[in-house]
Amino acid sequence: MEAEEESMDVEAILSAHQSKFKSTEVNKEVELQFDLGRLLATDLNEIEAQSLKTKQKDGYLLNLMRDNTQLLINEIWKFPVENNDGGISVQLPSPKTVLPREKPIPKEKEPTKWEQFAQTKGIAKKKRSKMVFDEKSQEWKPRWGYKRINDPKEDWLIEVPDNADPYEDPFEKKSEDRKERIAKNEYQRLRNIARADKSGRVKAPLPPAYAAKLNKHQVTHALGMARKSTASIGKFTPKLSKEPAAKSAGKKSKFRPVVGKKGEERALNLEILKKMSKKTDILDVKKATSKFISDEHEKAHAEKQQGIRKKKNKHVSHKAGKKPVKLMKQKARRKKR
Structure with a gap:
């Protein structure tokens, strides 16, 4: 009796549990098409148009999505399951649906002048080794970087040919040649980019x-x-080499050197003494007279403006009620008569 009661309790619990959740078995008139590699399920069944127009549209769509998801999960569970440390896993098949490309296929870059020349001559590209043997020091040195081979900093002695200019610094000439080579390589690199871009502008x-x-x-x-x-x-x-002068740069003021040649200083001093010893006036008379006349005109104009202001002030005071003395005497005589 006790066993029967326990079995009845278990069945009641299971039925109550199943009443809360829907069944995993879903029936469709037309079977869904699956692409398990993409986790894609395509439903070809007709949609009830009337249910979409009612207020229960959200519930209808939710139930439809739940049923299709359940069918997709049922298809996944048909594959063999593997138990791993991370949990349960299933090996999905390769996808069948071809997805469209997000961006267009990149175009092939145009070959540079060197690549075209190497292709015509049949020159194969070889990877150069990082280390190179230096015959001077009899050591292996890196091709570039720190303590590289043919480092200009290590050249403390340079052989000067017989036809070289004796006043030319060979170290400075070597550094300038190196800068010109770097600038030439950079120019060629930018020109190749412009040719590939076909716009004539360099990025x-x-x-x-x-x-x-x-x-x-x-x-x-x-x-x-x-x-x-x-x-x-x-x-x-x-x-930089062959760099054009900036157009916005203004003219620099030139000053005479503090210590110069004796002949130039003597000539300048004699010129000053000649100007001082001349009987004729150094002063420009025409300029001085024109300046004096303009000053006189400005002074007269200022005085005239000042007189006009005084007259205006008298007229304003008369209107305001401040009567002059002559008018007061005339009124007094009229009253006596």
Whole structure:
């Protein structure tokens, strides 16, 4: 009897539990099409148009979504299940539905001049080794970077040919040649970018305010601004090779040297003495007279304006009730008569 009562209690609990949740078995007139690789379920059944027009539209759509999701999960559980440390997993098949591409396929870049030349001559691209053997020091050195081979800082002695200029600094010439090579390589790189872009404009690395496509004048303006952004306002900033002079730069004032040649100083002093010893006046008489006449005209005009103001003030005081003395005497005589 006790066992029967317990079985009845379990059945009651199960029935109450099943009444809360819907069944996992869903029946459809037309079976759904599945693409389990994409976790996609396509429902081809007709939708009840009347139920969408009523107030119970949200409940209808929610039930439809629940049934289709249940069918998709039922299809997934048909595959063999594996128990792992992370939980239960299922190996899904490869997807069948082809999704559209978000962005267009990138176009192939146009080959540079060197790539075209290497293709015509049959030159294959080889990866260069990082280390190179230096015959001078008989050591292996890196091709670039710290303590690289043919480092100009390590050249403390340079052989000067017989036909070289004796007044030319070979170290300075070597550094200038290196700067010119770097500038040439950078120019060729930007030219290849412009050729590939087919717009004739170079996308150079500039500040955020000039990051858009710029023309030649805007690039030179940005270069001038970058040059003047230093603490010395570009006074000690070295110029690039073949760099055009800035149009906005004004004329620099030239001063005579403090210590100069004796002949120049003597000539300047003699010129001053000649001007002082001349009988004729150094003063420009015409300029002085015109200045005096203009000053006199300004003075007369100021006096005239001052007289007009005084007359106006008298007229205002008479109107305000301040009668002059002559009018008072005339009124007194009339009363006596």
